[in-house]
Amino acid sequence: MTYCVGIALREGLIMISDTRTNAGIDNISVYRKMHILADRADRLILCMSAGNLSVTQHVLGLLDEGLPALDIDGHPRRLADMPTMFRAAQLVSEAVRLAGNELKPGLRAAGIASGISLLLGGRVGDGPIKLYLIYDAGNFIECCQDTPFLQIGATQYGKPILDRAMDYESPLDEAVKGGLLSFDSTIRSDLSVGLPFDIVVIPADPGRPVIRRRIEREDAYFADLSNRWSMMLKESRATIPDPPFMSSGGAFSMLRG
Helix, strand or coil, rough: EEEEEEECCCEEEEEECCCCEEECCCEEEECCCCCEEEEECHHHHHEEEEEHHHHHHHHHHHHCCCCCCCCCCCCCCHHCCCHHHHHHHHHHHHHHHHHHHHHHHHHCCCCCCCCCCEEEEEEEEECCCCCEEEECCCEEECCCCCCEEEECCCCCHHHHHHHHHCCCCCCCCCCCHHHHHHHHHHHHHHCCCCCCHHHHHHECCCCCCCCEEEEECHHHHHHHHHHHHHHHHHHHHHHHHCHHHHHHHHHHHHHHH
């Protein structure tokens, strides 16, 4: 299993992924889920992956070598040539469909789960930063301002924090904090998700530097964030009045009713 989050805000894009992969409780290893698809002066395109590892690697291989040409010039189609992020999302979706057509019949015949999902984000040229969720069937949706984040993998444990804390106008530093808290909640409830985490932050202002960081197991900031969050949850819970029906009189009335 895995957990990946993309957060698209007015101030920029945040992408965070874990690195745990497993084929059973006795076979757990680290594998990077954050993939740099294009990185040059005029574009930065990344994707994060969840699902079958062999299908994911096949998709990445197709994108690296280029998809078959559609016209007589015979040149393969690559992300480096896509004029917009929308066209990039279309190309990645096509690669997902091609990989599925090649690999999934055999995987299904062997009883192996073959589904994948991708979060694709970045910027092309002077265009806006975009974030897309690409489904296993090869279709995709774009992240919107009303709900400025997308998730793949073990989404259920970290989603409540993002629902409460994330807003399109959130500053980047606050949003990174909220994203890491969603990961902290997830790793506490799901052993198939774990450190290290990979983070890339792409500011909307092209004059600001892109931040790339790996949060290791011994990372002091993440450990402090996790401990403070636990402490603050306990303190906040203590300030909320106790349920009135838990008093002896209330309990007696409930029993009689």
